Amino acid sequence: MSRLLETARGVWEFVVGDDWITAAGIVAALGLTAVIADTGTVAWWVMPPAVLALLALSLRRAAR
Amino acid sequence: MSGPELALVVSVFLACAVEAVEALTIVLAVGTTRSWPSSLYGCGAATLALATLIAALGPALTHLPVNTLRLVVGGLLLSFGLQWLRKSVLRASGLKALHDEDAAFASGSAAARAAGERAVAGIDAYAFAVSFKGVLLEGLEVAVIVLTFGANQHRIPLAAAAAGAAIAVVALAGLAARAPLARVPENTMKFAVGVMLTSFGTFWGTQGAGSSWPGDDAALLAIIPGVALASLAMVLWLRRAPLATTAVEEPA
Numbered sequence: 001m002s003r004l005l006e007t008a009r010g011v012w013e014f015v016v017g018d019d020w021i022t023a024a025g026i027v028a029a030l031g032l033t034a035v036i037a038d039t040g041t042v043a044w045w046v047m048p049p050a051v052l053a054l055l056a057l058s059l060r061r062a063a064r
Numbered sequence: 065m066s067g068p069e070l071a072l073v074v075s076v077f078l079a080c081a082v083e084a085v086e087a088l089t090i091v092l093a094v095g096t097t098r099s100w101p102s103s104l105y106g107c108g109a110a111t112l113a114l115a116t117l118i119a120a121l122g123p124a125l126t127h128l129p130v131n132t133l134r135l136v137v138g139g140l141l142l143s144f145g146l147q148w149l150r151k152s153v154l155r156a157s158g159l160k161a162l163h164d165e166d167a168a169f170a171s172g173s174a175a176a177r178a179a180g181e182r183a184v185a186g187i188d189a190y191a192f193a194v195s196f197k198g199v200l201l202e203g204l205e206v207a208v209i210v211l212t213f214g215a216n217q218h219r220i221p222l223a224a225a226a227a228g229a230a231i232a233v234v235a236l237a238g239l240a241a242r243a244p245l246a247r248v249p250e251n252t253m254k255f256a257v258g259v260m261l262t263s264f265g266t267f268w269g270t271q272g273a274g275s276s277w278p279g280d281d282a283a284l285l286a287i288i289p290g291v292a293l294a295s296l297a298m299v300l301w302l303r304r305a306p307l308a309t310t311a312v313e314e315p316a
Contacts, residue, residue, distance in 0.1 A: 014204065015140065017147045026142045030135065030273050037274035044277050047270045048287065051142065051262060052294045058150050059298055063159050063305070 021061070025054040068281055071288075072213045073226045075260040079209050080230035082253045083202040088234055089165050089244040090198030093172030094191040098179075102188035106195030111231070114203045118210055118224055125215035131272050137212040138269025144205060145261030149295055152255040157302035162251055165244035209261070216268055259295060263288040 016023040029050035036043035065073070087107070095103035125133065154160040172194075182189045206227055214223030237245055267284055270277065277283035 015143055017143070019147070019150070022146055022150075023143055026139055026146070026269075030139060030269050033270055033273035033275055043273070043275035044270050044283075046275075047266045048290065051146070051266050052291070055146055055149055055153075055262075055295070056298060058146065059153055059302060062150060062154055063157075063302055 019058050019061070022054050022058045025050070025057075029054070067284070068217060069219060069222065071260060071264070071284070072217055072219060072223055075257060075264070076206070076210055076213060076223045076226040077230045078253050078260075079257045080206045080227040081234055081248075082250055082257065083206050084231050084234035085165065085245045085248050085250060086163070086168070087199045087202040088238045089168050090172055090202075091195050092238065092242075092244060093169050094176045094194045097173045097176040098191035099188040102191035103195040105187060106192040106197075107199050109192075110196045110199035110203065113200060114207045115224075117207050118220070121211055122215060122220040125211060126218055126220070128215075131274065133216060133272070134268040135272025137216045138265045138267070138272050140208065140212055141261045141265030142269055143265075144209070145258050145263075145265050147258075148254050149258030149262055149291075152251050152258055153295055153298050153302065155251045156255065156299045159302060165246040165248075165250075169244040213264070255295070259288065259292045263291045266291070 029047055032050075033043045033046045036046060091103050091107045094106075128136075151160065155162050176190065176194065179190045210223040210227050211220065214220030234245065263284065267277065267287055
């Protein structure tokens with residue numbers, strides 16, 4: 001069990017890194033894109049500003 | 065070679081070169097202070113493990129439904145890309161110390177000298193283990209980049225060749241210098257890789273979520289410069305913002 005948890009933690013750190021808020025934001029932005037696209041509406045405009053906002057917010061947190 | 069293929073080669077080559085420079089420092093540190101054969105065995109074993117991972121997972125990934133693959137690949141590339149960009153922007157703005165290969169070599173060498181002797185079948189266990197772990201950890205992210213970029217374009221062999229070329233260039237440079245490659249502009253290369261990973265992650269993630277881009281692949285010609293310019297603007301913003309703290313060296 002502890003080895004399983006250790007592996008899960010390793011995968012988490014590898015994929016998410018030390019900023020889970022940004023990772024959650026990526027998932028949320030991709031989800032929002034999927035929801036909008038599913039209604040038949042153009043949705044490509046969601047990701048570019050979302051990604052830049054996530055980067056700016058992450059930098060702001062790191063710089064504090 | 066098409067535009068996306070060229071971007072694939074450049075991204076994988078730069079990412080692999082940066083990680084190879086850091087791995088080279090570890091291999092050199094234990095090689096010069098402990099045992100060259102053991103250090104090189106460790107390096108070779110880790111490289112073999114990474115190549116096996118790519119060979120095993122590559123064909124499986126290319127069989128995933130295209131939108132699922134794009135969504136997963138996009139999400140992963142965005143996660144990696146934003147991590148690379150964040151670190152390189154912080155370093156470029158002076159809020160985080162630049163990665164110093166000479167300092168990493170000195171601390172790695174000191175740790176290797178202080179470690180006890182333990183030989184297994186004539187191999188220095190410490191030198192083998194440190195070299196193996198260093199190369200494996202530095203290379204794992206590159207392996208994922210090779211797999212994700214390569215699988216999405218069905219060009220895993222091309223991505224693997226770009227990674228192999230980067231390893232060869234860094235190894236030859238290390239052999240010639242017989243010292244850590246401290247003058248390689250690591251942060252600039254990391255910035256470029258971060259921009260490419262973030263741009264392609266945005267592009268493929270959006271497609272995987274079910275939306276298409278105006279102009280299809282041509283949209284990358286706007287996304288890549290857009291991400292680069294915005295990131296440079298953030299460097300300027302952080303340099304001017306009254307947030308400055310002491311630059312602290314952190315793991316690469």
